[in-house]
Amino acid sequence: MPSPPEVAVQADHRAQVDELLADYRRSREQLGAVHRALAAVSASVTSEDRLVTVTVGAQGQLTGLVIVESAYRTLRPHELAARIVELTAAAAAKVTRAAGEVLAPVLPRGTDPEALLRGTADLTRSEVKPAARNAVDSDETFENLSWIRPGGER
Structure with a gap:
């Protein structure tokens, strides 16, 4: 039988x-x-002219797209595509902020939840470089460009 001190320790x-x-x-x-x-976080953004609305899910993926019928008459295809990309980026930024608000209470003090979600939480400003973009002139349409070279040239 264990002694009283052993019982107290146990x-x-x-x-x-x-x-x-x-x-x-x-x-x-x-x-x-x-x-x-976090799984329930989503955000929608509508263009100023109300022609396009995008909805983005928790991971920044496009989950909804509403294009008003008159957008096809008002916008050229490349303008509509650019509008969708622009709105999707804005909605993704809103989702990141909302997800940051969800995470903030459970993170250690001083942790930037949005930086954590972007994968840059442990990087200095100089280490975070904006992604290189191949900017296409917004007036460039490719409508009259042939992608087929004569004579099978490469």
Whole structure:
């Protein structure tokens, strides 16, 4: 039979284990709630002329696109495409901000949730470089350009 001091040590140890298990369960519940909240994040943006509305999901993916019928008469194809890309980027930025708000309460103090979501949380400003873009002149349409070279040339 264990001595009284051994019983006290066992009881203390059991209390510590119970407390650790309770903390773990609370953390798991909180993690589940954060995952559900992040999965539900989405944002929609409508163009100023109300011709195009895009909706972006939690991962920044395009989940909805509404194009008013008159947009096809008002905008040239490249203008419509540019509008969709522009609105999708704006909606993705809104999603990142919303997801950051969901994450902020569970992150360590001083962590920028938006930087974490962008994958730049541990980088300095000089290490974060904007992605290179191949800008196409917005007036360029390719409508009268043939992609087939005469005589099979390459």
